[in-house]
Amino acid sequence: MEQLGITVTEHILIHQKESPMATGRFTRLLNELIFSAKIISREVNKAGLVDILGLTGEVNVQGENVRKLDEFANNALIYRMKRAGVLCAMSSEENAEIIRVPDNMPKGNYILIFDPLDGSSNIDVNVNIGTIFSIHRMVDDGEDVSLQDFLRYGSEQVAAGYFLYGPSTMLVYTTGKGTHGFTLDPSVGEFLLSHPDIKTPEHGKCYSVNESNCSYWDENTRRAVEYFKSSETHRGTPYSTRYIGSLVADFHRNMLYGGIFMYPADSKDPSKPRGKLRLLCEAAPMAFIQEQAGGAATDGKQRILDIKASSLHERIPLIIGSRGDVEKATSIMQGKG
Ligand code: AHG
Ligand code: MN
Numbered sequence: 001m002e003q004l005g006i007t008v009t010e011h012i013l014i015h016q017k018e019s020p021m022a023t024g025r026f027t028r029l030l031n032e033l034i035f036s037a038k039i040i041s042r043e044v045n046k047a048g049l050v051d052i053l054g055l056t057g058e059v060n061v062q063g064e065n066v067r068k069l070d071e072f073a074n075n076a077l078i079y080r081m082k083r084a085g086v087l088c089a090m091s092s093e094e095n096a097e098i099i100r101v102p103d104n105m106p107k108g109n110y111i112l113i114f115d116p117l118d119g120s121s122n123i124d125v126n127v128n129i130g131t132i133f134s135i136h137r138m139v140d141d142g143e144d145v146s147l148q149d150f151l152r153y154g155s156e157q158v159a160a161g162y163f164l165y166g167p168s169t170m171l172v173y174t175t176g177k178g179t180h181g182f183t184l185d186p187s188v189g190e191f192l193l194s195h196p197d198i199k200t201p202e203h204g205k206c207y208s209v210n211e212s213n214c215s216y217w218d219e220n221t222r223r224a225v226e227y228f229k230s231s232e233t234h235r236g237t238p239y240s241t242r243y244i245g246s247l248v249a250d251f252h253r254n255m256l257y258g259g260i261f262m263y264p265a266d267s268k269d270p271s272k273p274r275g276k277l278r279l280l281c282e283a284a285p286m287a288f289i290q291e292q293a294g295g296a297a298t299d300g301k302q303r304i305l306d307i308k309a310s311s312l313h314e315r316i317p318l319i320i321g322s323r324g325d326v327e328k329a330t331s332i333m334q335g336k337g
């Protein structure tokens, strides 16, 4: 019998005995996220053909212009996840406040945090974009859901993952038992296991950073980036530079091939002294995924998963990728060379 591939549901069942996460309710949550991603992927794949490109004319809580596909993806996820029957509330990068599941809809004790479309600036030029998600359980099932259920340590996540909309559509996720990749087979509409138990090389061969910000970095940050451009690296040669401008795409390449992604703190925008990326919907889920693939993630000082969020849209510097490279960069950024 030809091996027809392992679906996500089958993969969760296989891991059933190993993970308290593999309950029917978690499977339902992940399958609703998958359904949402299939809807978003369909729109992404035809974005150039219908009037879904461009700006809506609105500005979001991040102060960024909202693109039509951002809005479509956000609305699709909120609509579907409200009806998943396993959530009590969610938070989107695009929404200032938490979104509670209405009382007239079935609820559960999961908390969902997401970036509906990551890499928005790449939408109009047909470059990889993605959706990032982070899943927590309520602090106390007996209480009403509140902001405190969202302001958590990254280490409290029960699952995290992303969808990558590119030459193929992929799902990468972890429940704390390794990081696993699935590729959508459009002919059957199923995500099939394509990258079981991903492991990131200890050192990489490329570094990803927007160097146009270098005049806004502190001296130690500049020295850390210069290190990867020098012959002092473990390779004895400079790393190649690779920067797509979509966190999910840059991260995915470095997780598979090895390498380091850096979005350091910069003084470019006084309203964002801790850099551009968001802790809850970008850095924390990617840090969980990366550590489960054997890599590391810091804010240039401490482990991302050891940081407790103090506000819903808190920004954080992100140094993530191959463990050896992240440890070296973090050491230099701490002035330890
Ligand atoms: P989003 O589209 O969700 O706002 O995220 C964009 C982020 C991230 O995807 C990427 O790594 C970073 O912005 C790129 O920022 P710069 O253009 O400043 O380099
Ligand atoms: Mn993003």
Ligand code: MN
Residues within 6 Å of the ligand: 093, 115, 116, 117, 118, 119, 120
């Ligand atoms: Mn986004």
